[in-house]
Amino acid sequence: MTPTKKTAFLTPKEMIGFAILAALIFVVLPLALDTFRLNLFGKYLTYAFVAVGLVLCWGAGGILSLGQGVFFGLGGYCMAMFLKLEASTPENTAIQSTPGIPDFMDWNQITALPWWWEPFHSFGLTLIAIIAVPVVFAFIIAFAMFRRRVGGVYFAIITQAIAAILTILIIGQQGFTGGVNGITDLRTLHGWDIRTDEAKNILYFVNGILLFAVLFAAHYVRKSKLGRLLIAMRDQEDRVRFSGYDVASFKIFVFCLGAAFSAIGGAMFTLQVGFMSPTLVGIVPSIEMVIFCAVGGRLSIIGAVYGTLLVNFAKTTFSESFPEVWLLGLGALFIAVVMAFPRGLAGIWADWVEPRLSSLFSRKTGDDSTAAPKTPAE
Amino acid sequence: MVQNNPNFVLMVEDLTVSFDGFKAVNDLSFYVEPNECRVIIGPNGAGKTTVLDLICGRTKATGGSVNFKGQELLNMREDQIVHAGVGRKFQTPSVYEDLTVFENLELSYPKGHNVFGALFFRRDDTVKDRIQEIAEMIFLEELLQEKAAFLSHGQKQWLEIGMLLIQDPELLMLDEPVAGMSVAERKKTAELLNRIIADRSVIVIEHDMGFVADIATRVTVLHQGKVLSEGSMERVQNDPKVIEVYLGH
DSSP: OOSSOOOOSSOHHHHHHHHHHHHIIIIIHHHHSOHHHHHHHHHHHHHHHHHHHHIIIIIITOOOOSOHHHHHHHHHHHHHHHHHHHHOOTTTTTTSSSTTSOHHHHHTTOOSOOGGGGGGGSHHHHHHHHHHHHHHHHHHHHHHHHHTTOOHHHHHHHHHHHHHHHHHHHHHTHHHHOGGGOBOOOOEETTEETTSHHHHHHHHHHHHHHHHHHHHHHHHHHHSHHHHHHHHHHHOHHHHHTTTOOHHHHHHHHHHHHHHHHHHHHHHHHHHHSOBOGGGTSHHHHHHHHHHHHHHOTTOHHHHHHHHHHHHHHHHHHHHHOTTTHHHHHHHHHHHHHHHOTTHHHHHIIIIIHHHHHHHHHHHHSOOTTTTTTSOOO | OOTTOTTOSEEEEEEEEEETTEEEEEEEEEEEOTTOEEEEEOSTTSSHHHHHHHHHTSSOOSEEEEEETTEEGGGSOHHHHHHHTEEEEOSSOOOOTTSBHHHHHHHHSSSOOSHHHHHTOOOOHHHHHHHHHHHHHTTOGGGTTSBGGGSOHHHHHHHHHHHHHHHOOSEEEEESTTTTOOHHHHHHHHHHHHHHTTTSEEEEEOOOHHHHHHHOSEEEEEETTEEEEEEOHHHHHTOHHHIIIIITO
8 A cells, every 4th residue: 555645636537527527518418409408508507606616615614505596696696787787778778767777777766877886887897796796795704604613503594594685685675686576688798699599509618618617626625635624624623723723714715615606607697598686596596506516415526517407407397397396396305315315416426336337347448447446345 | 939930831820710600620720841741630520621621722711821932822712822832632532534544644734724725735745754754653554545434443542643743742732542442552552652742741631540650740630620739640649638539439
């Protein structure tokens, strides 16, 4: 046994995992689906950004957030505000009593653009805001909670409350936020119509590339010492603290990182779906995102993507046929996964599929030394 | 008299903590010299573990002072106290079960302790050599790639001691390091402790009197949050007050 294990960024096994996912997202789905269905999968994949963030926060770090919709929503709203301003040119809105402001403001008797909408005229500032606004918000929450050593269930409940508060705020401030309808009727990005089939296809691929960037970033964190510290903190927080680490700062970091991932997903959601509304911010979507992560396997970043795709595909399929029982089914799925398969799809893969695959593989090619040692004995 | 003697590594003075009026530690004072191995004994509930908790910042004191090499520890955060040079081992073995022995030791290596330091930490040869060296010391060199969850109870205790050693603290605090060990493990641990206490100050809480006699420079007997007796093992063992409350039964 060699104690000095190689620490390459990707082991061959991980490389295969990423390659299969890339093939699915960039080749199989685009070839197999029409633009409408592809756009639908693009929408699902925006939730995967959140699920990947949850793998780091919850799976590795043990920080369960039931309010990730907040960050998804903030990122999405920032993008939507930019697109809405671009769509609300004085020419397009000539029939309003105040031309040049978003339509919902006009309906609410607002006559001037609020000051905090102004930065969203600039695409550069918008891109910064998409990341910065959710991250700063996450930082404030995390700083207040983790410095006071609030954790576990209490933290989960507080994040859920924040999701509820933000939803109520957005709905209540209809004149500034578009209210319950959200920000709709988004048309162009720098004059490029995002509603055409061609634009939807391109945005799908942009989304896929961004998702892979996030996956690699998450993978890097998992592989770094910080990743191992997260696991250590989850199991023995005091030991980490008395090894000289400021535990709170690590929790704040990973929570902010998860928020940044979610925000990118939210912005891509707005671009691909063409609107942003409070239904994507509140408690239900936030909990759904945790379920995506749990089904995929909360320790596996690739598993989180498959979990998201699978649950959403099932949701679309079943909710078309059985709209009333779908929510119950989702709840049952969550309980079943947590009780029977705590490591989700990734666990099923590692325990059942992989050993069979690798025994098949090694029989064919002789001895494959890279795949064999990690497989659990049957 | 001894109050400001710079020769002491640790000066605990009038240390008091009160939990809802109950004074678990009451006006406690004691002093630890460099390279001394101080053993704290006493009946259950005497406040032994609480004293260690107060020194390392896990419990906030109600009053008094803990001075370590001229720094007041009572105002510092736990991780700052560690960086000042105080290491603490818990009573139940606290190791990271989901990580390997190597990774357990690596996380305790005194480098990359802030967020970005940890994010860009490199496992270079200095780190690997040091981990190897410590692993040999704690009898785990064959098990570096094993998950800590699969270690025996005694091996976990050694691993945690190793995690402290790699920090190289000037003051090492051990809470019942041989509790729950087999006789053979106990012997090996005594040997290990005798080796590691050589160049640092150590505070040990222990019940096993044979073990105490083996390692102690001086013994402090606590009773109801106060010092009942202090001195060499021999003196303490013959102190009638100690025999009455602790050793007698």
